[in-house]
Amino acid sequence: MQQYPVEAVGLVKSFGSFRAVDGVSFNVLDGECFGILGPNGAGKSTTIKMISCVSPVTAGELRVAGMNVRKQARDVKSVLGIVPQEDNLDPDLSVRQNLAVYARYYGIPKHEALAGIEESLALFQLSERADARVDDLSGGMKRRLVIARALVHAPQILVLDEPTTGLDPQARHLVWQKLRLLKNRGVTMLLTTHYMDEAAHLCDRLVIVHRGRILTEGKPLALISEHAGDQVLELRMDAHERAPLLGEVQGIPGVAVEEVEDIVYVFGAPRATREIAEHVNDPSRAFLRPGNLEDVFLRLTGRGLLD
Amino acid sequence: MSAFAVRPDLSIGAWRVWQRHRDVLLQLWKSEFVAQLVEPVIVIFALGLGLGQFVQLASGEKYVEFLTPGLLAMFPMFAAVFECSWGSYVRLEMQGTYRAIMATPVSVDDIITGELLWGTTRSMMNGAYILLVAVALNPWYHMVDSPLAILIIPLSVVPGLLFSAISLCFASVARAMSQFSYFFNLVINPMFWFGGAFFPLEDLPRWAQVLGWFIPLTHVVNLYRGLIEGELALGHLGNLAWLLVVTAVFYWLALVGMRRRLIE
Numbered sequence: 001m002q003q004y005p006v007e008a009v010g011l012v013k014s015f016g017s018f019r020a021v022d023g024v025s026f027n028v029l030d031g032e033c034f035g036i037l038g039p040n041g042a043g044k045s046t047t048i049k050m051i052s053c054v055s056p057v058t059a060g061e062l063r064v065a066g067m068n069v070r071k072q073a074r075d076v077k078s079v080l081g082i083v084p085q086e087d088n089l090d091p092d093l094s095v096r097q098n099l100a101v102y103a104r105y106y107g108i109p110k111h112e113a114l115a116g117i118e119e120s121l122a123l124f125q126l127s128e129r130a131d132a133r134v135d136d137l138s139g140g141m142k143r144r145l146v147i148a149r150a151l152v153h154a155p156q157i158l159v160l161d162e163p164t165t166g167l168d169p170q171a172r173h174l175v176w177q178k179l180r181l182l183k184n185r186g187v188t189m190l191l192t193t194h195y196m197d198e199a200a201h202l203c204d205r206l207v208i209v210h211r212g213r214i215l216t217e218g219k220p221l222a223l224i225s226e227h228a229g230d231q232v233l234e235l236r237m238d239a240h241e242r243a244p245l246l247g248e249v250q251g252i253p254g255v256a257v258e259e260v261e262d263i264v265y266v267f268g269a270p271r272a273t274r275e276i277a278e279h280v281n282d283p284s285r286a287f288l289r290p291g292n293l294e295d296v297f298l299r300l301t302g303r304g305l306l307d
Numbered sequence: 308m309s310a311f312a313v314r315p316d317l318s319i320g321a322w323r324v325w326q327r328h329r330d331v332l333l334q335l336w337k338s339e340f341v342a343q344l345v346e347p348v349i350v351i352f353a354l355g356l357g358l359g360q361f362v363q364l365a366s367g368e369k370y371v372e373f374l375t376p377g378l379l380a381m382f383p384m385f386a387a388v389f390e391c392s393w394g395s396y397v398r399l400e401m402q403g404t405y406r407a408i409m410a411t412p413v414s415v416d417d418i419i420t421g422e423l424l425w426g427t428t429r430s431m432m433n434g435a436y437i438l439l440v441a442v443a444l445n446p447w448y449h450m451v452d453s454p455l456a457i458l459i460i461p462l463s464v465v466p467g468l469l470f471s472a473i474s475l476c477f478a479s480v481a482r483a484m485s486q487f488s489y490f491f492n493l494v495i496n497p498m499f500w501f502g503g504a505f506f507p508l509e510d511l512p513r514w515a516q517v518l519g520w521f522i523p524l525t526h527v528v529n530l531y532r533g534l535i536e537g538e539l540a541l542g543h544l545g546n547l548a549w550l551l552v553v554t555a556v557f558y559w560l561a562l563v564g565m566r567r568r569l570i571e
Contacts (some may be wrong), residue, residue: 007414015571049571052410054406054409054410054569054570054571055570055571056570068421073414074318074412074414075412077410077411077412078411078412080410082410084403084406084407086403087403088402088403088406089403089407090327090331090402090404090407091332091402092331092334093330093334097330097334100332100379101326101327102411104323104326104327105320105323105411105413106411106412107319107412122544145498150410210512284486
């Protein structure tokens with residue numbers, strides 16, 4: 001039997017009668033970046049907490065590096081590097097001390113830890129602030145430090161729970177750049193996010209979860225072409241203008257239409273959508289763009305669907 | 308593991324948590340130490356020497372001498388209480404320290420045990436300092452009669468653990484910082500006033516004495532009084548046994564409370 005870095009089968013987490021995670025199955029492969037996408041409250045963080053052994057599994061199977069999270073919590077935690085949603089760094093300690101204190105929790109000998117820490121600070125562009133107090137760092141620096149902290153013990157799997165939530169665009173891109181670098185070095189990553197562009201940037205494969213269940217699974221591009229079409233045409237038109245267009249479009253194979261408030265979305269192959277765009281009298285109200293994960297996500301999680 | 312498990316899931320991790328707290332204190336020592344060093348001296352002068360002039364004890368001893376075991380029990384109690392109520396709550400809720408540590412191979416039981424060991428350490432440091440002050444003042448005021456008083460330092464590990472555990476129990480159920488005023492006003496303050504530190508309980512009505520027996524500080528003060536005066540009796544073993552049993556109970560309660568709080 002193949003051993004996956006993370007393997008979940010029929011995973012369930014209940015809080016009383018509420019099922020936060022409701023029978024989820026997935027495998028994370030060696031060296032890949034696997035994404036769990038979903039809106040707030042979809043069960044992403046709960047899944048992460050079960051993987052990191054801080055929230056007990058209600059039902060189902062969950063293995064990390066072949067180990068049962070129920071029975072080998074300490075061993076599982078020693079092969080995971082966790083990047084939590086919040087920056088729970090030690091505010092009274094310096095940047096370097098934060099890493100040193102954390103390395104000690106993993107039982108890494110001091111001299112070994114110190115060498116690794118300097119390297120890590122350089123990698124995450126924190127060397128110059130090594131002696132600064134954490135409170136004096138910017139949001140982006142804190143995030144990079146939290147990621148560096150999760151790597152002090154060279155974990156087999158890096159688990160990131162919404163790693164860039166709350167960061168400004170520059171800081172976000174720098175974090176993404178570092179994560180891509182780690183991926184190129186072969187670090188297996190499991191990432192949750194509700195930013196679709198983040199998932200598209202980083203993930204090799206992903207699942208979309210909603211209300212504790214997996215709606216779909218696949219590679220980002222394949223999901224886009226399957227669920228959203230390669231091109232999306234956004235038309236701003238009033239209700240009375242729509243009728244003729246909708247009638248016309250409905251017959252074309254491989255094209256889907258969705259009406260949301262004042263916008264009509266037409267999903268489909270590039271040629272079909274372009275032709276429709278040319279039909280519209282007022283080009284300033286027609287916007288043609290490539291499909292993206294957000295389309296997939298919104299289509300799957302539902303908003304009055306017309307096919 | 309059940310939240311009510313009696314046997315704690317412990318490892319070297321508890322010690323790592325203690326080391327973390329030590330490292331933080333070494334960063335903050337300037338603001339942490341000064342108050343703790345000055346306060347007992349102020350109280351010795353204000354109560355012992357100031358108020359003491361007007362106090363006539365049945366035993367004939369000076370009030371400052373009577374007060375010594377109480378000071379040695381009380382200030383270390385506060386040191387433990389501050390560390391493991393307010394301090395622990397900040398680490399639990401404000402700084403997310405516990406959750407950060409939980410992501411590592413350190414268990415919740417390790418974290419709680421590390422907290423208690425740290426509260427105990429702060430408490431013992433405080434106690435040792437006050438004993439030093441008392442001994443230094445001995446040529447003028449006979450605050451310490453017997454060399455047995457040195458045993459207070461190792462023995463203070465027990466009340467240190469106990470008061471840390473009581474505080475951590477409360478921290479585990481507190482939902483806001485402001486709720487600690489209940490803890491301080493309804494639990495710690497009565498203990499402070501009625502724990503036999505300021506006046507002898509023997510002269511009080513029977514019911515008050517019975518009530519006093521239930522106050523942990525009373526047993527600490529009794530034990531320390533015996534050591535300072537060099538007059539130990541079997542009853543002091545009873546005090547120690549009482550403290551050990553109650554410490555074990557509160558240690559378990561702190562574990563249960565924090566497991567329930569931290570494990571979702």
